[in-house]
Amino acid sequence: xxxxxxxxxxxxxxxxxxxxxxxxxxxxxxxxxxxxxxxxxxxxxxxxxxxxxxxxxxxxxxxxxxxxxxxxxxxxxxxxxxxxxxxxx
Amino acid sequence: xxxxxxxxxxxxxxxxxxxxxxxxxxxxxxxxxxxxxxxxxxxxxxxxxxxxxxxxxxxxxxxxxxxxxxxxxxxxxxxxxxxxxxxxx
Numbered sequence: 053x054x055x056x057x058x059x060x061x062x063x064x065x066x067x068x069x070x071x072x073x074x075x076x077x078x079x080x081x082x083x084x085x086x087x088x089x090x091x092x093x094x095x096x097x098x099x100x101x102x103x104x105x106x107x108x109x110x111x112x113x114x115x116x117x118x119x120x121x122x123x124x125x126x127x128x129x130x131x132x133x134x135x136x137x138x139x140x141x
Numbered sequence: 142x143x144x145x146x147x148x149x150x151x152x153x154x155x156x157x158x159x160x161x162x163x164x165x166x167x168x169x170x171x172x173x174x175x176x177x178x179x180x181x182x183x184x185x186x187x188x189x190x191x192x193x194x195x196x197x198x199x200x201x202x203x204x205x206x207x208x209x210x211x212x213x214x215x216x217x218x219x220x221x222x223x224x225x226x227x228x229x230x
Contacts, residue, residue: 057198060191067188071181087176092160099156102149106203109146114195115204 058114065118076125085133093133097126147203154207165214174222182222186215 079085085093100123107115168174174182189212196204 057195060195060198064188064191064195067184067191069188071185071188074178074181089163092163095156096160099153099158099160102153102156106146106150106153109149110201112199 061112061114065114069118069121072122073125076129079129080132083132085129085136088133090133090137093130097123097130100126150201150203154203158207158210161211162214165218168218169221172221172225174218174225177222179222179226182219186212186219189215
């Protein structure tokens, strides 16, 4: 049986990922990325990508899955932000 | 020498933590937590706390330090949010 503390990791991943989703979905639906800094969000997305790689390397499901889901939404939001920056000119 | 992939974790922690700080500091300075959902932020903070415990258990500096710093700011923001909720009544 897996050591119980792994459940801390799974629950942590679920909580931080779930808490991120409503705002992410709202931003994607409304295509409203006004309050977002392009630099900060690029850093955030790059950081998530590295967490995914790191999670894969250390074979840690919690890190891997939690960050893959968040990365997916972050990439979509970043692309909306980039489109908005272009149209704002 | 530490396996190089550990640096992925350190850089990931630095990027996701740094990208979080400007908005966190702004919210704390301006005491403006309007755009924040109390439930989501409580979930986020609880998730960060569990990441810290998990990072401690698996002895992972990147997870531990990155999430401790983020947790510190999240707890401050959550307390500001709770105060604002009380005053808004």
